[in-house]
Amino acid sequence: MASKKNKRNPHDKRRLTKRRLKEWLCGYMFILPWIVGVCIFFVYAMVQSLRFSFSNIIFSNGITFNTLTNPWDNYAAVFMKEINFPVTLANFGLGLTLQLPIIIAFSLIIALLLNSKIRARSLFRMIFFLPVIIATGPVMQQLTAQGVSSVPMVSQNTLLSILQGLPEFIYQPINDLFSSLILILWNSGIQILIFLAGLQKVPSTLYEAAKIDGASGWESFWKITLPIMKPMILLNSVYTVVTLATGGDNEIIQLIYDVSYAATKGYSYGAAMSWIYTAVVALILLLVFLLLREKSDKHVKYETKRPDLKERRQDA
Protein backbone atom coordinates (compact mmCIF):
# COMPACT_ATOMS: atom_id res chain seq x y z
CA MET A 1 0.00 0.00 0.00
CA ALA A 2 2.67 2.41 1.05
CA SER A 3 4.79 1.92 -2.02
CA LYS A 4 1.77 2.40 -4.24
CA LYS A 5 1.03 5.67 -2.54
CA ASN A 6 4.59 6.79 -3.04
CA LYS A 7 4.41 6.09 -6.72
CA ARG A 8 1.34 8.17 -7.15
CA ASN A 9 2.59 11.07 -5.11
CA PRO A 10 4.00 13.52 -7.64
CA HIS A 11 5.52 15.66 -4.90
CA ASP A 12 7.98 13.03 -3.78
CA LYS A 13 11.23 14.69 -4.76
CA ARG A 14 13.50 11.67 -4.45
CA ARG A 15 11.75 9.70 -7.14
CA LEU A 16 13.06 10.29 -10.64
CA THR A 17 9.98 9.78 -12.73
CA LYS A 18 9.78 10.22 -16.45
CA ARG A 19 7.66 13.27 -15.96
CA ARG A 20 10.13 14.84 -13.58
CA LEU A 21 12.99 14.25 -16.00
CA LYS A 22 10.95 15.86 -18.75
CA GLU A 23 10.34 18.86 -16.53
CA TRP A 24 14.06 19.22 -15.84
CA LEU A 25 14.86 19.06 -19.51
CA CYS A 26 12.17 21.55 -20.34
CA GLY A 27 13.39 23.97 -17.70
CA TYR A 28 16.89 23.78 -19.10
CA MET A 29 15.57 24.23 -22.64
CA PHE A 30 13.94 27.50 -21.63
CA ILE A 31 16.98 28.94 -19.91
CA LEU A 32 19.53 27.45 -22.31
CA PRO A 33 20.27 30.65 -24.28
CA TRP A 34 20.92 32.49 -21.07
CA ILE A 35 23.17 29.73 -19.69
CA VAL A 36 25.31 29.80 -22.83
CA GLY A 37 25.45 33.59 -22.67
CA VAL A 38 26.26 33.84 -19.01
CA CYS A 39 29.03 31.26 -19.31
CA ILE A 40 30.69 33.10 -22.18
CA PHE A 41 30.05 36.73 -21.31
CA PHE A 42 30.07 36.61 -17.54
CA VAL A 43 31.85 33.59 -16.05
CA TYR A 44 34.50 33.21 -18.74
CA ALA A 45 34.94 36.99 -19.03
CA MET A 46 35.38 37.31 -15.28
CA VAL A 47 38.06 34.62 -15.26
CA GLN A 48 39.79 36.20 -18.25
CA SER A 49 39.80 39.65 -16.72
CA LEU A 50 41.17 38.24 -13.49
CA ARG A 51 43.95 36.60 -15.47
CA PHE A 52 44.65 39.84 -17.31
CA SER A 53 45.01 41.70 -14.07
CA PHE A 54 47.71 39.31 -12.85
CA SER A 55 49.78 39.32 -16.00
CA ASN A 56 51.22 41.59 -18.59
CA ILE A 57 49.50 41.23 -21.92
CA ILE A 58 50.96 42.17 -25.23
CA PHE A 59 48.93 42.37 -28.40
CA SER A 60 50.70 41.56 -31.56
CA ASN A 61 49.23 38.88 -33.78
CA GLY A 62 47.17 37.47 -30.99
CA ILE A 63 47.60 37.69 -27.28
CA THR A 64 50.72 36.81 -25.36
CA PHE A 65 50.57 36.57 -21.63
CA ASN A 66 53.74 37.47 -19.83
CA THR A 67 53.55 36.27 -16.30
CA LEU A 68 54.72 38.83 -13.81
CA THR A 69 57.39 38.08 -11.27
CA ASN A 70 55.24 39.69 -8.65
CA PRO A 71 51.60 38.94 -9.47
CA TRP A 72 50.35 42.06 -7.66
CA ASP A 73 52.40 44.43 -9.82
CA ASN A 74 49.41 45.80 -11.74
CA TYR A 75 47.47 46.45 -8.56
CA ALA A 76 50.41 48.22 -6.99
CA ALA A 77 50.87 50.28 -10.14
CA VAL A 78 47.28 51.50 -9.99
CA PHE A 79 47.88 53.03 -6.60
CA MET A 80 51.42 54.20 -7.26
CA LYS A 81 51.19 55.70 -10.72
CA GLU A 82 47.60 56.74 -11.17
CA ILE A 83 47.30 59.54 -8.66
CA ASN A 84 43.74 60.26 -9.70
CA PHE A 85 42.45 56.80 -9.05
CA PRO A 86 42.48 56.51 -5.25
CA VAL A 87 41.08 60.03 -4.94
CA THR A 88 38.33 59.42 -7.47
CA LEU A 89 37.50 56.11 -5.84
CA ALA A 90 37.30 57.67 -2.38
CA ASN A 91 35.12 60.48 -3.71
CA PHE A 92 32.88 57.94 -5.37
CA GLY A 93 32.48 55.98 -2.15
CA LEU A 94 31.78 59.07 -0.10
CA GLY A 95 29.39 60.49 -2.68
CA LEU A 96 27.52 57.20 -2.79
CA THR A 97 27.05 57.00 0.97
CA LEU A 98 25.72 60.57 0.98
CA GLN A 99 23.46 60.13 -2.03
CA LEU A 100 21.96 56.81 -1.04
CA PRO A 101 19.93 57.98 1.99
CA ILE A 102 18.75 61.04 0.09
CA ILE A 103 17.53 59.02 -2.87
CA ILE A 104 15.83 56.46 -0.64
CA ALA A 105 14.15 59.07 1.58
CA PHE A 106 13.01 61.20 -1.34
CA SER A 107 11.65 58.34 -3.38
CA LEU A 108 9.78 57.02 -0.34
CA ILE A 109 8.25 60.46 0.31
CA ILE A 110 7.25 60.87 -3.32
CA ALA A 111 5.81 57.36 -3.40
CA LEU A 112 3.80 58.10 -0.24
CA LEU A 113 2.50 61.33 -1.76
CA LEU A 114 1.59 59.63 -5.01
CA ASN A 115 -0.12 56.83 -3.15
CA SER A 116 -2.36 59.15 -1.10
CA LYS A 117 -5.65 60.44 -2.43
CA ILE A 118 -4.64 63.32 -4.65
CA ARG A 119 -6.02 65.07 -7.68
CA ALA A 120 -4.20 64.96 -11.02
CA ARG A 121 -2.35 61.87 -9.88
CA SER A 122 -1.53 60.74 -13.41
CA LEU A 123 -0.03 64.14 -14.23
CA PHE A 124 2.24 64.02 -11.19
CA ARG A 125 3.17 60.44 -11.96
CA MET A 126 4.12 61.40 -15.47
CA ILE A 127 6.41 64.14 -14.15
CA PHE A 128 8.10 61.97 -11.54
CA PHE A 129 8.81 59.14 -13.96
CA LEU A 130 10.15 61.44 -16.65
CA PRO A 131 13.77 61.17 -15.42
CA VAL A 132 13.66 57.40 -15.93
CA ILE A 133 13.44 58.18 -19.61
CA ILE A 134 15.83 61.08 -20.03
CA ALA A 135 18.36 60.92 -17.21
CA THR A 136 21.47 59.69 -19.00
CA GLY A 137 25.16 60.44 -18.95
CA PRO A 138 25.54 62.90 -21.83
CA VAL A 139 22.32 64.74 -20.98
CA MET A 140 23.39 65.06 -17.35
CA GLN A 141 26.78 66.36 -18.44
CA GLN A 142 25.18 69.05 -20.57
CA LEU A 143 22.88 70.07 -17.74
CA THR A 144 25.68 70.17 -15.18
CA ALA A 145 27.71 72.32 -17.55
CA GLN A 146 24.77 74.71 -17.70
CA GLY A 147 24.58 74.89 -13.94
CA VAL A 148 20.94 73.77 -13.80
CA SER A 149 21.73 70.78 -11.64
CA SER A 150 21.20 72.65 -8.39
CA VAL A 151 17.97 73.88 -6.90
CA PRO A 152 17.64 77.55 -7.83
CA MET A 153 15.63 78.65 -4.84
CA VAL A 154 17.90 77.34 -2.15
CA SER A 155 20.24 80.16 -1.43
CA GLN A 156 23.43 78.20 -1.64
CA ASN A 157 25.67 80.86 -0.25
CA THR A 158 24.14 81.06 3.19
CA LEU A 159 24.32 77.32 3.54
CA LEU A 160 27.87 77.14 2.33
CA SER A 161 29.03 79.87 4.64
CA ILE A 162 27.81 77.81 7.56
CA LEU A 163 29.60 74.75 6.29
CA GLN A 164 32.80 76.56 5.43
CA GLY A 165 34.06 76.07 8.95
CA LEU A 166 34.16 72.31 8.48
CA PRO A 167 37.30 70.56 7.31
CA GLU A 168 37.79 70.23 3.57
CA PHE A 169 37.11 66.51 3.27
CA ILE A 170 33.68 66.88 4.86
CA TYR A 171 32.81 70.19 3.26
CA GLN A 172 33.63 69.18 -0.30
CA PRO A 173 31.24 66.22 -0.64
CA ILE A 174 28.42 68.18 0.96
CA ASN A 175 29.05 71.03 -1.44
CA ASP A 176 29.00 68.61 -4.36
CA LEU A 177 25.82 67.13 -3.03
CA PHE A 178 23.99 70.43 -3.01
CA SER A 179 25.33 71.51 -6.34
CA SER A 180 23.90 68.42 -8.01
CA LEU A 181 20.77 67.89 -5.98
CA ILE A 182 18.47 67.74 -8.99
CA LEU A 183 20.59 65.12 -10.71
CA ILE A 184 20.52 63.04 -7.55
CA LEU A 185 16.76 63.28 -7.36
CA TRP A 186 16.56 62.45 -11.04
CA ASN A 187 18.13 59.11 -10.22
CA SER A 188 15.16 58.00 -8.17
CA GLY A 189 12.57 57.15 -10.83
CA ILE A 190 12.70 53.37 -10.60
CA GLN A 191 12.95 53.58 -6.82
CA ILE A 192 9.66 55.49 -6.73
CA LEU A 193 8.10 52.78 -8.87
CA ILE A 194 9.29 50.05 -6.54
CA PHE A 195 8.09 51.84 -3.41
CA LEU A 196 4.76 52.65 -5.01
CA ALA A 197 4.20 49.03 -5.93
CA GLY A 198 5.11 48.06 -2.35
CA LEU A 199 2.77 50.62 -0.80
CA GLN A 200 -0.12 49.41 -2.91
CA LYS A 201 0.30 45.94 -1.48
CA VAL A 202 -0.10 47.06 2.14
CA PRO A 203 -3.62 45.97 3.14
CA SER A 204 -5.75 49.02 3.94
CA THR A 205 -7.42 47.12 6.79
CA LEU A 206 -4.21 47.54 8.80
CA TYR A 207 -4.51 51.32 8.65
CA GLU A 208 -8.20 51.20 9.43
CA ALA A 209 -7.58 49.06 12.50
CA ALA A 210 -4.83 51.41 13.66
CA LYS A 211 -7.12 54.40 13.18
CA ILE A 212 -9.82 52.81 15.32
CA ASP A 213 -7.20 52.24 17.99
CA GLY A 214 -6.49 55.95 17.87
CA ALA A 215 -3.20 55.98 16.01
CA SER A 216 -2.37 59.13 14.10
CA GLY A 217 -1.15 59.07 10.51
CA TRP A 218 2.36 59.78 11.76
CA GLU A 219 2.29 56.83 14.12
CA SER A 220 0.88 54.44 11.58
CA PHE A 221 3.64 55.48 9.18
CA TRP A 222 6.35 54.49 11.65
CA LYS A 223 4.60 51.41 13.01
CA ILE A 224 2.93 49.99 9.89
CA THR A 225 4.28 51.44 6.67
CA LEU A 226 7.96 51.51 7.46
CA PRO A 227 8.29 47.94 8.83
CA ILE A 228 6.38 46.58 5.84
CA MET A 229 8.50 48.62 3.45
CA LYS A 230 11.78 47.44 4.93
CA PRO A 231 12.46 44.75 2.32
CA MET A 232 11.65 47.32 -0.36
CA ILE A 233 14.15 49.70 1.19
CA LEU A 234 16.82 47.03 0.97
CA LEU A 235 15.88 46.24 -2.62
CA ASN A 236 15.95 49.91 -3.54
CA SER A 237 19.26 50.53 -1.83
CA VAL A 238 20.88 47.67 -3.70
CA TYR A 239 19.36 48.87 -6.94
CA THR A 240 20.54 52.44 -6.29
CA VAL A 241 24.10 51.36 -5.53
CA VAL A 242 24.23 49.19 -8.63
CA THR A 243 22.87 51.85 -10.98
CA LEU A 244 25.08 54.58 -9.56
CA ALA A 245 28.09 52.27 -9.78
CA THR A 246 27.48 51.30 -13.41
CA GLY A 247 26.07 54.59 -14.72
CA GLY A 248 27.91 56.21 -17.58
CA ASP A 249 28.24 59.58 -15.89
CA ASN A 250 30.49 58.03 -13.28
CA GLU A 251 34.03 59.40 -13.29
CA ILE A 252 35.76 56.14 -12.39
CA ILE A 253 34.13 54.26 -15.23
CA GLN A 254 35.33 56.88 -17.67
CA LEU A 255 38.80 56.61 -16.16
CA ILE A 256 38.82 52.82 -16.48
CA TYR A 257 37.57 53.10 -20.04
CA ASP A 258 40.25 55.63 -20.98
CA VAL A 259 43.00 53.58 -19.36
CA SER A 260 41.91 50.20 -20.73
CA TYR A 261 41.64 51.22 -24.33
CA ALA A 262 44.64 53.50 -24.41
CA ALA A 263 47.59 52.03 -26.25
CA THR A 264 50.24 53.01 -23.73
CA LYS A 265 48.80 51.69 -20.47
CA GLY A 266 47.10 48.58 -21.60
CA TYR A 267 44.53 46.01 -20.71
CA SER A 268 46.12 44.36 -17.72
CA TYR A 269 46.41 47.70 -16.00
CA GLY A 270 42.77 48.50 -16.73
CA ALA A 271 41.72 45.04 -15.59
CA ALA A 272 43.45 45.52 -12.25
CA MET A 273 41.72 48.86 -11.92
CA SER A 274 38.29 47.46 -12.68
CA TRP A 275 38.81 44.65 -10.17
CA ILE A 276 39.65 47.11 -7.43
CA TYR A 277 36.53 49.01 -8.40
CA THR A 278 34.45 45.82 -8.38
CA ALA A 279 35.75 44.97 -4.92
CA VAL A 280 34.81 48.41 -3.60
CA VAL A 281 31.30 48.19 -5.05
CA ALA A 282 30.87 44.68 -3.64
CA LEU A 283 31.99 45.95 -0.24
CA ILE A 284 29.47 48.79 -0.32
CA LEU A 285 26.73 46.35 -1.33
CA LEU A 286 27.67 44.07 1.52
CA LEU A 287 27.51 46.95 3.98
CA VAL A 288 24.11 48.00 2.69
CA PHE A 289 22.90 44.45 2.99
CA LEU A 290 24.20 44.03 6.53
CA LEU A 291 22.68 47.32 7.63
CA LEU A 292 19.25 46.78 6.13
CA ARG A 293 18.64 43.06 6.25
CA GLU A 294 15.79 41.79 8.30
CA LYS A 295 16.84 40.53 11.62
CA SER A 296 15.28 37.14 11.70
CA ASP A 297 15.65 36.64 15.47
CA LYS A 298 13.37 39.63 16.06
CA HIS A 299 10.67 37.93 14.08
CA VAL A 300 11.00 34.71 16.05
CA LYS A 301 10.78 36.52 19.35
CA TYR A 302 7.57 38.18 18.22
CA GLU A 303 6.10 34.86 17.22
CA THR A 304 6.95 33.18 20.50
CA LYS A 305 5.73 36.08 22.56
CA ARG A 306 2.22 35.89 21.27
CA PRO A 307 1.20 32.60 22.84
CA ASP A 308 2.47 33.91 26.16
CA LEU A 309 0.19 36.87 25.91
CA LYS A 310 -2.74 34.67 25.13
CA GLU A 311 -2.02 32.45 28.08
CA ARG A 312 -1.73 35.41 30.39
CA ARG A 313 -5.03 36.75 29.21
CA GLN A 314 -6.65 33.40 29.82
CA ASP A 315 -5.16 33.34 33.30
CA ALA A 316 -6.57 36.71 34.08
Next chain:
Amino acid sequence: MKDQHKREARKEHFKKVMLGSAEKRGLIMSVVVYTLLITIAFIYLYPVLYMASRSFMDKADLLDASAKWIPSAPTLKNYKDAILTLDFWNSLGKNLYLALVPTICQVFITSLVGYGFARYNFPLKKLWMGILILSFLLPTQATSMPNYLLFSRMKLIDGGIKPFLITSILGQGFKSVLCILIFYNFHRQVPQSLVEAAEIDGAGHFKAYFQIAIPLSLAAIVVVSLFSFVWYWNETYLMQVYLGYGNTRATGLTTLMMELQKFEDSYNVTFDARASSVTSTNKLNDAIKMAGTMLSIAPLMIMYFVLQKQFVESVDKAGITGE
Protein backbone atom coordinates in the same frame (compact mmCIF):
# COMPACT_ATOMS: atom_id res chain seq x y z
CA MET B 1 -27.22 80.01 25.28
CA LYS B 2 -28.21 79.34 21.68
CA ASP B 3 -25.45 81.64 20.46
CA GLN B 4 -22.87 79.78 22.40
CA HIS B 5 -24.08 76.52 20.94
CA LYS B 6 -23.84 77.91 17.45
CA ARG B 7 -20.36 79.24 18.08
CA GLU B 8 -19.31 75.90 19.45
CA ALA B 9 -20.70 74.12 16.40
CA ARG B 10 -18.98 76.55 14.06
CA LYS B 11 -15.73 76.05 15.89
CA GLU B 12 -16.11 72.30 15.61
CA HIS B 13 -16.86 72.59 11.91
CA PHE B 14 -13.83 74.83 11.38
CA LYS B 15 -11.62 72.38 13.19
CA LYS B 16 -12.95 69.53 11.10
CA VAL B 17 -12.24 71.33 7.84
CA MET B 18 -8.75 72.39 8.85
CA LEU B 19 -7.46 69.33 10.61
CA GLY B 20 -9.58 66.75 8.91
CA SER B 21 -11.55 63.84 10.22
CA ALA B 22 -11.27 60.12 10.04
CA GLU B 23 -12.65 60.04 6.50
CA LYS B 24 -11.26 63.21 5.01
CA ARG B 25 -7.93 64.90 5.00
CA GLY B 26 -7.92 68.33 6.59
CA LEU B 27 -7.25 71.54 4.73
CA ILE B 28 -3.86 72.04 6.39
CA MET B 29 -2.72 68.57 5.44
CA SER B 30 -3.97 69.06 1.89
CA VAL B 31 -2.05 72.30 1.57
CA VAL B 32 1.09 70.58 2.82
CA VAL B 33 0.68 67.63 0.46
CA TYR B 34 0.01 69.73 -2.62
CA THR B 35 2.76 72.22 -1.82
CA LEU B 36 5.22 69.36 -1.51
CA LEU B 37 4.01 67.71 -4.69
CA ILE B 38 4.16 70.91 -6.72
CA THR B 39 7.56 71.90 -5.34
CA ILE B 40 9.09 68.52 -6.07
CA ALA B 41 7.44 68.43 -9.49
CA PHE B 42 8.98 71.82 -10.21
CA ILE B 43 12.41 70.67 -9.07
CA TYR B 44 12.07 67.67 -11.37
CA LEU B 45 10.94 69.74 -14.32
CA TYR B 46 13.29 72.67 -13.79
CA PRO B 47 16.19 71.38 -15.93
CA VAL B 48 13.84 70.38 -18.75
CA LEU B 49 12.07 73.73 -18.71
CA TYR B 50 15.38 75.56 -18.60
CA MET B 51 16.67 73.50 -21.48
CA ALA B 52 13.54 74.11 -23.55
CA SER B 53 13.50 77.85 -22.99
CA ARG B 54 17.22 78.25 -23.61
CA SER B 55 17.12 76.30 -26.82
CA PHE B 56 14.85 78.90 -28.44
CA MET B 57 16.90 81.93 -27.43
CA ASP B 58 19.02 83.95 -29.79
CA LYS B 59 22.40 85.35 -28.84
CA ALA B 60 21.08 88.66 -27.55
CA ASP B 61 18.80 86.83 -25.12
CA LEU B 62 21.59 84.63 -23.83
CA LEU B 63 23.58 87.66 -22.77
CA ASP B 64 20.57 89.53 -21.45
CA ALA B 65 20.03 88.65 -17.81
CA SER B 66 16.47 89.97 -17.80
CA ALA B 67 15.33 87.42 -20.38
CA LYS B 68 15.83 84.49 -18.08
CA TRP B 69 12.88 82.32 -19.00
CA ILE B 70 10.95 83.61 -21.98
CA PRO B 71 12.91 84.24 -25.16
CA SER B 72 12.13 87.71 -26.53
CA ALA B 73 12.38 86.53 -30.11
CA PRO B 74 12.07 82.74 -30.27
CA THR B 75 14.31 81.37 -32.96
CA LEU B 76 14.66 78.00 -34.59
CA LYS B 77 18.19 78.65 -35.78
CA ASN B 78 19.68 76.77 -32.84
CA TYR B 79 17.75 73.68 -33.81
CA LYS B 80 18.84 73.98 -37.42
CA ASP B 81 22.47 74.19 -36.32
CA ALA B 82 22.08 71.32 -33.88
CA ILE B 83 20.43 69.14 -36.53
CA LEU B 84 23.44 69.71 -38.77
CA THR B 85 25.90 69.07 -35.95
CA LEU B 86 24.30 65.85 -34.78
CA ASP B 87 23.63 64.78 -38.37
CA PHE B 88 20.25 64.29 -36.80
CA TRP B 89 18.18 62.33 -39.31
CA ASN B 90 20.99 59.98 -40.16
CA SER B 91 21.88 59.41 -36.51
CA LEU B 92 18.23 59.01 -35.56
CA GLY B 93 17.73 56.27 -38.13
CA LYS B 94 20.85 54.41 -37.01
CA ASN B 95 19.94 54.84 -33.37
CA LEU B 96 16.43 53.49 -33.88
CA TYR B 97 17.86 50.45 -35.66
CA LEU B 98 20.47 49.98 -32.94
CA ALA B 99 17.88 50.23 -30.16
CA LEU B 100 14.89 48.44 -31.66
CA VAL B 101 16.40 45.23 -33.01
CA PRO B 102 18.29 44.22 -29.83
CA THR B 103 15.25 45.25 -27.77
CA ILE B 104 13.03 42.80 -29.64
CA CYS B 105 15.57 39.98 -29.14
CA GLN B 106 16.04 40.91 -25.51
CA VAL B 107 12.31 40.90 -24.75
CA PHE B 108 11.78 37.51 -26.38
CA ILE B 109 14.76 35.79 -24.78
CA THR B 110 14.34 37.25 -21.29
CA SER B 111 10.68 36.27 -21.39
CA LEU B 112 11.67 32.69 -22.18
CA VAL B 113 14.29 32.58 -19.45
CA GLY B 114 12.09 34.26 -16.85
CA TYR B 115 9.32 31.79 -17.64
CA GLY B 116 11.73 28.87 -17.44
CA PHE B 117 12.92 29.92 -14.01
CA ALA B 118 9.41 30.57 -12.71
CA ARG B 119 7.61 27.56 -14.11
CA TYR B 120 10.06 24.66 -13.84
CA ASN B 121 12.06 23.03 -11.13
CA PHE B 122 15.37 21.58 -12.16
CA PRO B 123 18.64 20.64 -10.51
CA LEU B 124 21.11 23.48 -9.82
CA LYS B 125 18.33 26.05 -10.18
CA LYS B 126 19.53 27.90 -7.10
CA LEU B 127 23.06 28.07 -8.45
CA TRP B 128 21.88 29.58 -11.73
CA MET B 129 19.69 32.08 -9.90
CA GLY B 130 22.70 33.04 -7.80
CA ILE B 131 24.82 33.62 -10.90
CA LEU B 132 21.96 35.64 -12.38
CA ILE B 133 21.86 37.98 -9.38
CA LEU B 134 25.64 38.18 -9.23
CA SER B 135 25.90 39.18 -12.87
CA PHE B 136 23.57 42.07 -12.09
CA LEU B 137 25.35 43.22 -8.94
CA LEU B 138 28.91 43.32 -10.23
CA PRO B 139 29.82 46.26 -12.42
CA THR B 140 30.16 45.44 -16.11
CA GLN B 141 33.54 47.12 -16.31
CA ALA B 142 35.40 43.98 -15.33
CA THR B 143 33.74 41.92 -18.06
CA SER B 144 33.53 44.48 -20.83
CA MET B 145 37.17 44.25 -21.79
CA PRO B 146 37.43 40.44 -22.24
CA ASN B 147 34.14 40.57 -24.13
CA TYR B 148 35.48 43.27 -26.38
CA LEU B 149 38.56 41.13 -27.05
CA LEU B 150 36.41 38.10 -27.78
CA PHE B 151 34.33 40.02 -30.29
CA SER B 152 37.32 41.63 -31.90
CA ARG B 153 39.09 38.28 -32.25
CA MET B 154 35.97 36.94 -33.96
CA LYS B 155 36.07 40.03 -36.21
CA LEU B 156 32.65 41.12 -35.04
CA ILE B 157 33.56 44.68 -34.09
CA ASP B 158 33.02 46.55 -37.31
CA GLY B 159 30.88 49.42 -36.14
CA GLY B 160 27.84 47.26 -36.77
CA ILE B 161 25.03 45.74 -34.76
CA LYS B 162 26.45 42.20 -34.39
CA PRO B 163 27.82 42.42 -30.82
CA PHE B 164 24.50 43.80 -29.60
CA LEU B 165 22.54 41.13 -31.43
CA ILE B 166 24.65 38.29 -30.05
CA THR B 167 24.58 39.53 -26.48
CA SER B 168 20.85 40.15 -26.52
CA ILE B 169 20.06 36.76 -28.10
CA LEU B 170 22.11 35.07 -25.37
CA GLY B 171 20.30 37.00 -22.66
CA GLN B 172 23.24 39.26 -21.86
CA GLY B 173 21.99 42.57 -23.23
CA PHE B 174 21.82 45.82 -21.28
CA LYS B 175 20.21 45.10 -17.92
CA SER B 176 18.89 41.77 -19.19
CA VAL B 177 18.90 40.53 -15.62
CA LEU B 178 16.26 43.05 -14.62
CA CYS B 179 14.08 41.98 -17.54
CA ILE B 180 14.48 38.32 -16.56
CA LEU B 181 13.56 39.14 -12.97
CA ILE B 182 10.45 41.07 -14.04
CA PHE B 183 9.27 38.13 -16.14
CA TYR B 184 10.23 35.67 -13.39
CA ASN B 185 8.18 37.57 -10.86
CA PHE B 186 5.25 37.92 -13.21
CA HIS B 187 5.06 34.27 -14.17
CA ARG B 188 5.32 33.19 -10.56
CA GLN B 189 2.18 35.18 -9.78
CA VAL B 190 0.19 33.76 -12.68
CA PRO B 191 -1.81 30.71 -11.59
CA GLN B 192 0.05 27.71 -12.98
CA SER B 193 -3.13 25.69 -13.31
CA LEU B 194 -3.90 27.48 -16.57
CA VAL B 195 -0.65 26.40 -18.16
CA GLU B 196 -0.85 22.94 -16.65
CA ALA B 197 -4.36 22.47 -17.97
CA ALA B 198 -3.13 23.23 -21.47
CA GLU B 199 -0.28 20.78 -21.05
CA ILE B 200 -2.63 18.05 -19.92
CA ASP B 201 -4.79 18.76 -22.95
CA GLY B 202 -1.86 17.65 -25.02
CA ALA B 203 -0.14 20.92 -25.82
CA GLY B 204 3.63 20.69 -25.60
CA HIS B 205 5.61 22.80 -23.18
CA PHE B 206 6.59 25.32 -25.82
CA LYS B 207 3.11 25.45 -27.25
CA ALA B 208 1.75 26.15 -23.80
CA TYR B 209 4.27 28.95 -23.45
CA PHE B 210 3.38 30.59 -26.75
CA GLN B 211 -0.37 30.15 -26.52
CA ILE B 212 -0.96 30.81 -22.85
CA ALA B 213 2.00 32.27 -21.03
CA ILE B 214 2.79 34.98 -23.59
CA PRO B 215 -0.77 36.32 -23.89
CA LEU B 216 -1.02 36.31 -20.08
CA SER B 217 2.18 38.26 -19.62
CA LEU B 218 1.33 41.11 -21.98
CA ALA B 219 1.67 43.72 -19.23
CA ALA B 220 5.18 42.53 -18.39
CA ILE B 221 6.08 42.47 -22.08
CA VAL B 222 5.02 46.11 -22.46
CA VAL B 223 7.09 47.19 -19.46
CA VAL B 224 10.17 45.24 -20.46
CA SER B 225 9.98 46.45 -24.06
CA LEU B 226 9.75 50.09 -23.00
CA PHE B 227 12.52 49.82 -20.45
CA SER B 228 14.79 47.88 -22.79
CA PHE B 229 14.29 50.40 -25.54
CA VAL B 230 15.11 53.27 -23.19
CA TRP B 231 18.16 51.44 -21.82
CA TYR B 232 19.51 50.68 -25.27
CA TRP B 233 18.85 54.24 -26.35
CA ASN B 234 20.62 55.75 -23.38
CA GLU B 235 23.56 53.39 -22.97
CA THR B 236 26.86 55.03 -23.85
CA TYR B 237 29.60 52.99 -22.17
CA LEU B 238 29.06 49.67 -23.91
CA MET B 239 28.08 51.43 -27.13
CA GLN B 240 31.50 53.07 -27.14
CA VAL B 241 33.15 49.74 -26.48
CA TYR B 242 31.28 47.61 -29.00
CA LEU B 243 31.03 50.13 -31.78
CA GLY B 244 34.80 50.41 -31.70
CA TYR B 245 37.04 53.09 -30.39
CA GLY B 246 37.83 54.78 -33.65
CA ASN B 247 34.38 54.33 -35.11
CA THR B 248 33.35 57.23 -37.28
CA ARG B 249 29.91 58.42 -38.17
CA ALA B 250 30.38 57.85 -41.88
CA THR B 251 31.26 54.16 -41.71
CA GLY B 252 29.50 52.70 -38.71
CA LEU B 253 26.44 52.96 -36.54
CA THR B 254 26.07 55.68 -33.98
CA THR B 255 23.60 56.85 -31.39
CA LEU B 256 22.30 60.31 -30.62
CA MET B 257 23.74 60.10 -27.10
CA MET B 258 27.20 59.40 -28.49
CA GLU B 259 26.80 62.27 -30.92
CA LEU B 260 25.78 64.49 -28.03
CA GLN B 261 28.89 63.48 -26.13
CA LYS B 262 31.13 64.83 -28.85
CA PHE B 263 28.84 67.71 -29.71
CA GLU B 264 31.42 70.42 -29.28
CA ASP B 265 33.99 68.77 -31.55
CA SER B 266 31.42 67.95 -34.20
CA TYR B 267 30.15 71.50 -34.12
CA ASN B 268 33.60 72.93 -34.62
CA VAL B 269 34.16 70.62 -37.56
CA THR B 270 30.75 71.21 -39.12
CA PHE B 271 30.88 74.99 -38.91
CA ASP B 272 34.62 75.38 -39.07
CA ALA B 273 34.33 77.51 -35.97
CA ARG B 274 37.75 76.86 -34.54
CA ALA B 275 39.56 78.27 -37.55
CA SER B 276 37.63 81.51 -37.54
CA SER B 277 38.22 84.19 -34.94
CA VAL B 278 36.76 84.19 -31.45
CA THR B 279 34.31 86.93 -32.32
CA SER B 280 33.04 84.92 -35.24
CA THR B 281 29.29 84.75 -35.68
CA ASN B 282 29.10 80.98 -35.71
CA LYS B 283 30.77 80.28 -32.40
CA LEU B 284 29.11 77.49 -30.40
CA ASN B 285 26.87 78.82 -27.66
CA ASP B 286 24.75 77.37 -24.87
CA ALA B 287 21.53 77.72 -26.79
CA ILE B 288 22.78 75.44 -29.54
CA LYS B 289 24.02 72.90 -27.02
CA MET B 290 20.63 72.91 -25.31
CA ALA B 291 18.89 72.49 -28.67
CA GLY B 292 21.15 69.50 -29.32
CA THR B 293 20.29 67.99 -25.93
CA MET B 294 16.58 68.54 -26.56
CA LEU B 295 16.84 66.85 -29.93
CA SER B 296 18.61 63.80 -28.56
CA ILE B 297 15.97 63.18 -25.90
CA ALA B 298 13.03 64.22 -28.11
CA PRO B 299 12.31 60.74 -29.53
CA LEU B 300 12.12 59.24 -26.04
CA MET B 301 10.01 62.11 -24.75
CA ILE B 302 7.53 61.72 -27.61
CA MET B 303 7.35 57.98 -27.00
CA TYR B 304 6.81 58.54 -23.29
CA PHE B 305 4.03 61.08 -23.75
CA VAL B 306 2.23 58.89 -26.27
CA LEU B 307 2.57 55.68 -24.28
CA GLN B 308 2.62 56.98 -20.73
CA LYS B 309 -0.84 55.68 -19.87
CA GLN B 310 -0.01 52.15 -21.01
CA PHE B 311 3.35 52.47 -19.32
CA VAL B 312 2.01 53.40 -15.89
CA GLU B 313 -0.82 50.86 -16.06
CA SER B 314 1.47 48.05 -17.13
CA VAL B 315 3.95 48.87 -14.40
CA ASP B 316 1.11 48.51 -11.92
CA LYS B 317 0.02 45.21 -13.39
CA ALA B 318 3.45 43.73 -13.97
CA GLY B 319 4.38 44.11 -10.32
CA ILE B 320 8.02 45.02 -10.82
CA THR B 321 8.90 44.32 -7.22
CA GLY B 322 10.11 41.06 -5.82
CA GLU B 323 8.33 39.41 -3.00
